[in-house]
Amino acid sequence: MEYDRVRRTLWVILILNVIVAVAKAVFGLMAGSMSMVADALHSSFDSASNIIGLAATGIAARPPDRDHPYGHAKFETFGTLLVGGMLLLTAYWVISEGVVRLTTGAVPHITALTVGVMVATTVINIFVALYERRVGEELRSSFLIADSEHTKSDVFVSLSVLLGFAVVYLGYPLADPLIALAIGALIGRMGLSIIREAGMVLTDAATVQCEENVREIVARIRGVLGSHEFRCRGAPGEMMADIHITVDPGMTVEEAHGIAEEVEAAITEGVPGMKEVVVHIEPGERDGREKI
Structure with a gap:
């Protein structure tokens, strides 16, 4: 993975996100809008x-070393x-504040400037989400793709805040804290989803289903009689796998090794x-049938 490019992308997005979060927080506090402040906190994350x-x-x-022979991916x-855990804490705070606002009955002061800030920051977030998603898919970066989903949810949250402004303007002030509660629930759901996906990678779960593709790739390689026990782990973009193949038992070690290298290259490509494939060689039957 081109980590240098990933980091450059994150720096650009960080600057834009800081601008969005500060603008929402300042004008949200000035207007006394709990939903806008909650959205600002969401943007700060x-x-x-x-x-x-x-x-x-x-x-x-960093390259592999003695303590991390499989790399640091x-x-x-x-x-x-960590981001998922922080989002759960944020969701708790937003929901708690929303409940307090419901009991106090405070009404936000909405102005044309407040609405303008929300519209402008929403447009920025749409650009950030599309840009980050495109680069993430191009570089196969699980972090950029997940973060783009985070930003996309921020777009929907901002749209819900604007809807709340409209409802409050029509004479329903309870809409602001109720929308803040909905925002808190959305952030919590997002945090749980991120934790679940990260947990699957860290526990070596199969995050990409590619068995059928691998079977077709291996079947096209001359000299391979059969394959079995394919296993794959790691995040999309940083996957490692191993597979057992059977070959003619009359082959020399050099010939079998050449086939193993061809299998490894074909699966990686x-x-x-897919970053690394370990191929195990086993003898098949002399009549060409795979050994069971």
């Missing part, structure tokens, strides 16, 4: 996730896990995000 991403990808880019996933 976009910035926090960018900072964690910069630190995590910096470590993930999972540090990126660990950073994603044919499966997006």
Whole structure:
């Protein structure tokens, strides 16, 4: 993975997210809008996730060493896990504040400037989400893709705040804290989803289903009688796998090794995000049938 480009992308997005969060927080406090302040806090965690991403990808880019012979790629996933936990804490705070606002009955002061700030920051977030998603898919970066989903949810949250402004303007002030509660629930759901996906990678769950593709790739290689026990782990873009293949038992070690290298190269090239494949050689039957 091109970690340098991932980090450059995160720096650009961090600057934009800070601008968005500060604008929402300042004008939300001025207007006394709980939903806008909650949205600002949500946006601030976009910035926090960018900072964690910069630190995590910096470590993930390090080459394998004695203590980490398989590399440091999972540090990126660990950073994603931290973001998920922070989002759960944010959801708790937003929901608590929403409940308090319901009991006090405070009404936000909505102006054309407040609405303008929300519209402008929403447009910025749409650009950030599309840009980050495109780069994430191009580089197969699980962190950028997950973070783009985070930013996309911020867009929907901002739209819900604007809807709340409209309802409050029509004479229904309870809409503001109720929308804040909905925002808190959305942030909590997002945090749980991020934790679940990161947990799957860290526990070596199969995050990409590519068995059928691998079977077709191996079947096309001359000299392979059969294959079995394919296993794959790691995040999309940083996957490792191993597979058992059977060959003619009359082959020399050199010939069998050449086939194993061909299988490894074919799977690495044919499966997006596959970084390393270990091929185990087993003798098949002399009549060409795979050994069971």
